[in-house]
Amino acid sequence: xxxxxxxxxxxxxxxxxxxxxxxxKFEQPVxxxxxxxxxxxxxxxxxxxxxxxxATTVLMAKPDDLTGFKTLVIVPGFSSKGLGAxxxxxxxxxxxxxxxxxxxxxxxxxxxxxxxxxxxxxxGQSDSFNQLVADNSKYMLVVKQGDEDxxxxxxxxxxxxxxxxxxxxxxxxxxxxxxxx
Amino acid sequence: MxxxxxxxxxxxxxxxxxxxxxxxxxxxxxxxxxxxxxxxLASAAAIDMLKSGGNAVxxxxxxxxxxGVVEPDGSGLxxxxxxxxxxxxxxxSWFINYYGRSSExxxxxxxxxxxxxxxxxxxxxxxxxxxLLMAHEKFGSLPLKKxxxxxxxxxxxxxxxxxxLAKLILDNIDKIMSDPATASIFLDDGFPRMEGxxxxxxxxxxxxxxxxxxxxxxxxxxxxxxxxxxxxxARGGVLTEKDFASYKPxxxxxxQGTYRGYDILSSNVPQSGISLIQGLNMLENFDLRASGHYxxxxxxxxxxxxxxxxxxxDRYQYLGDPDFVDVPVAGLTSKEYxxxxxxxxxxxxxxxxxxxxxxxxxxxxxxxxxxxxxxLEAEPAGGHTTHLSVIDKDGNAVALTQTLGLFFGxxxxxxxxxxxxxxxxxxxxxxxxxxxxxxKQCRTSITPTVILKNGNPFLILGSxxxxxxxxxxxxxxxNVIDFGMDxxxxxxxxxxxxxxxxxxLHVESGIKPEVRAELEWMGHPVKVYEGIDxxxxxxxxxxxxxxxxxxxxxxxxxxxxxxxxx
Numbered sequence: 001x002x003x004x005x006x007x008x009x010x011x012x013x014x015x016x017x018x019x020x021x022x023x024x025k026f027e028q029p030v031x032x033x034x035x036x037x038x039x040x041x042x043x044x045x046x047x048x049x050x051x052x053x054x055a056t057t058v059l060m061a062k063p064d065d066l067t068g069f070k071t072l073v074i075v076p077g078f079s080s081k082g083l084g085a086x087x088x089x090x091x092x093x094x095x096x097x098x099x100x101x102x103x104x105x106x107x108x109x110x111x112x113x114x115x116x117x118x119x120x121x122x123x124g125q126s127d128s129f130n131q132l133v134a135d136n137s138k139y140m141l142v143v144k145q146g147d148e149d150x151x152x153x154x155x156x157x158x159x160x161x162x163x164x165x166x167x168x169x170x171x172x173x174x175x176x177x178x179x180x181x
Numbered sequence: 182m183x184x185x186x187x188x189x190x191x192x193x194x195x196x197x198x199x200x201x202x203x204x205x206x207x208x209x210x211x212x213x214x215x216x217x218x219x220x221x222l223a224s225a226a227a228i229d230m231l232k233s234g235g236n237a238v239x240x241x242x243x244x245x246x247x248x249g250v251v252e253p254d255g256s257g258l259x260x261x262x263x264x265x266x267x268x269x270x271x272x273x274s275w276f277i278n279y280y281g282r283s284s285e286x287x288x289x290x291x292x293x294x295x296x297x298x299x300x301x302x303x304x305x306x307x308x309x310x311x312x313l314l315m316a317h318e319k320f321g322s323l324p325l326k327k328x329x330x331x332x333x334x335x336x337x338x339x340x341x342x343x344x345x346l347a348k349l350i351l352d353n354i355d356k357i358m359s360d361p362a363t364a365s366i367f368l369d370d371g372f373p374r375m376e377g378x379x380x381x382x383x384x385x386x387x388x389x390x391x392x393x394x395x396x397x398x399x400x401x402x403x404x405x406x407x408x409x410x411x412x413x414x415a416r417g418g419v420l421t422e423k424d425f426a427s428y429k430p431x432x433x434x435x436x437q438g439t440y441r442g443y444d445i446l447s448s449n450v451p452q453s454g455i456s457l458i459q460g461l462n463m464l465e466n467f468d469l470r471a472s473g474h475y476x477x478x479x480x481x482x483x484x485x486x487x488x489x490x491x492x493x494x495d496r497y498q499y500l501g502d503p504d505f506v507d508v509p510v511a512g513l514t515s516k517e518y519x520x521x522x523x524x525x526x527x528x529x530x531x532x533x534x535x536x537x538x539x540x541x542x543x544x545x546x547x548x549x550x551x552x553x554x555x556x557l558e559a560e561p562a563g564g565h566t567t568h569l570s571v572i573d574k575d576g577n578a579v580a581l582t583q584t585l586g587l588f589f590g591x592x593x594x595x596x597x598x599x600x601x602x603x604x605x606x607x608x609x610x611x612x613x614x615x616x617x618x619x620x621k622q623c624r625t626s627i628t629p630t631v632i633l634k635n636g637n638p639f640l641i642l643g644s645x646x647x648x649x650x651x652x653x654x655x656x657x658x659x660n661v662i663d664f665g666m667d668x669x670x671x672x673x674x675x676x677x678x679x680x681x682x683x684x685x686l687h688v689e690s691g692i693k694p695e696v697r698a699e700l701e702w703m704g705h706p707v708k709v710y711e712g713i714d715x716x717x718x719x720x721x722x723x724x725x726x727x728x729x730x731x732x733x734x735x736x737x738x739x740x741x742x743x744x745x746x747x
Contacts, residue, residue: 080715118376120351168375
């Protein structure tokens with residue numbers, strides 16, 4: 001029942017947002033970065049490679065790193081291990097992501113949210129990053145488990161952002177590639 | 182049949198609600214038995230054994246084999262551990278040290294912990310199988326096949342991945358991908374298996390079945406051991422067939438101490454019961470209750486943090502494998518030495534101003550047999566482990582902590598067995614007591630503990646969490662004994678951690694803001710973790726009411742798991 005409702009919601013979101021999806025162009029080269037320093041960004045890098053995208057991954061991208069890129073893919077998800085390895089606090093990371101988003105908006109570089117970690121990257125400290133990126137994205141590609149409570153669907157619906165939900169991480173590859181065709 | 186149904190119902194609950202581990206604490210009570218572990222299926226395995234007429238050791242061994250299957254990130258056949266056993270009717274206690282040892286060829290490794298921690302070079306001789314089988318043989322009562330049945334079943338038929346495991350697979354993706362055999366278990370189509378997916382480990386099931394039929398020899402000798410050596414060698418490791426064949430766990434007695442009228446039984450050296458006892462001895466010199474709980478009193482927390490700092494300074498200086506170095510056990514656990522160390526604490530401010538400048542003491546003064554060994558060095562961070570506590574109807578108790586070293590150990594899987602990263606716990610400074618030598622045990626933080634009151638089990642506890650284990654256990658003990666908390670309150674109370682080789686006083690946000698502010702004023706560099714955090718361990722505790730004899734269990738919300746009683 002829950003799945004059925006979710007599917008209907010997804011279809012509705014795609015339908016309502018269809019016009020903006022068609023209008024929004026995503027071009028290469030692509031800059032991939034993290035929001036929260038989880039290892040998920042490394043998997044998105046692999047997915048982009050599988051699709052043959054012209055993509056560069058910078059875990060802690062700053063506004064200057066946007067130079068020359070036409071799309072910014074941000075992978076949200078909190079990892080204390082990742083932040084520890086980077087030697088930064090959660091607040092440092094939020095401020096970095098905020099400045100990156102602001103710069104991308106100023107440069108009119110569209111942001112794509114890719115949330116692939118499911119429940120493991122929801123709630124708690126992850127959702128501050130999820131919210132920040134989702135609110136500023138032009139397109140969201142989400143593994144369905146991460147949207148069981150409608151978190152991303154709700155933002156997509158409210159802000160008229162196209163959202164694609166898939167079952168498994170590997171299934172994000174194709175829609176990711178299609179964004180640039 | 183009833184037991185199998187019970188397990189299946191639990192499995193169904195997990196499938197319908199796979200995030201159950203890690204979402205909330207599960208306090209439980211009972212009069213006939215109790216098991217608290219980091220996974221519902223491991224707790225269920227223990228309770229199955231108790232209900233089948235087994236004793237606490239049968240239950241602990243069943244849970245330990247099972248947890249290695251259903252929580253493969255934290256422990257397993259390729260790891261090691263320690264176990265404190267208390268047999269109430271005999272009023273006797275035992276300690277089984279089954280931590281890994283370095284290879285007889287370890288000195289050939291040129292090992293670098295930072296470079297080689299996720300390679301076969303990091304693997305020490307695993308002790309889990311020998312240790313659990315020793316416990317079963319000496320103290321168990323049920324047939325081995327019966328005890329190992331749940332673990333075999335969950336390996337062969339699978340179990341749903343819970344949120345904790347799903348997150349750990351994501352967090353450790355580089356390590357998992359580094360070995361195709363490990364990747365084949367935890368990845369699907371090259372990407373992480375997710376929460377709710379069924380994880381089947383058929384090859385591991387075969388190994389477990391072999392052990393259940395052939396015992397220790399099936400693992401440490403013959404074709405399986407040959408395949409381990411061949412696989413590890415092909416990946417650059419140096420373990421030999423002799424390393425496997427000659428591995429023997431040690432059956433000794435726990436290290437003993439007292440705290441405010443309670444008897445402490447904990448893991449013996451080179452495990453870290455010694456630091457727990459030293460810390461509690463020092464705290465006996467301070468009226469914690471009058472000073473107030475550490476979450477509400479900066480002075481209490483400051484004193485406890487200073488104690489932590491000093492016991493770690495001593496631990497880094499003196500704790501190593503007693504077969505290789507002289508450890509001043511009597512000195513480190515003496516009340517007089519603890520008083521001397523406590524009296525050196527500045528009770529109003531951080532002194533010296535950096536934790537790293539804390540000096541080790543001279544316990545040898547209180548230990549006439551001790552011959553001085555020099556040089557201080559931190560052990561590497563990491564160490565990701567699991568703990569389980571069990572008690573049976575007769576009051577026999579087991580506290581068991583086992584580990585693979587880092588999460589997913591070395592990341593190397595051979596013949597279905599994921600091997601440890603024990604070598605990362607050694608020092609590589611030849612002057613240090615924990616220096617890597619051939620066939621030596623490293624120092625480890627694991628601290629399985631049983632606390633008695635008048636000869637009866639009172640508290641059975643332990644935790645994973647690397648170097649945070651010791652501070653976590655101290656906090657849990659004072660929460661119950663000094664602050665009168667029940668077992669679940671004690672487990673949920675906010676935690677803190679600092680030690681000699683730290684730049685911060687790590688605190689959970691439950692430590693009141695005004696307390697944190699005052700601590701900063703006293704000179705502590707405070708680092709706050711919102712809510713509760715796995716960083717501070719995942720304790721599994723059982724409390725026995727001294728008046729009614731009722732058992733209360735608590736599984737730590739930080740790690741998840743479940744306490745089941747009946």
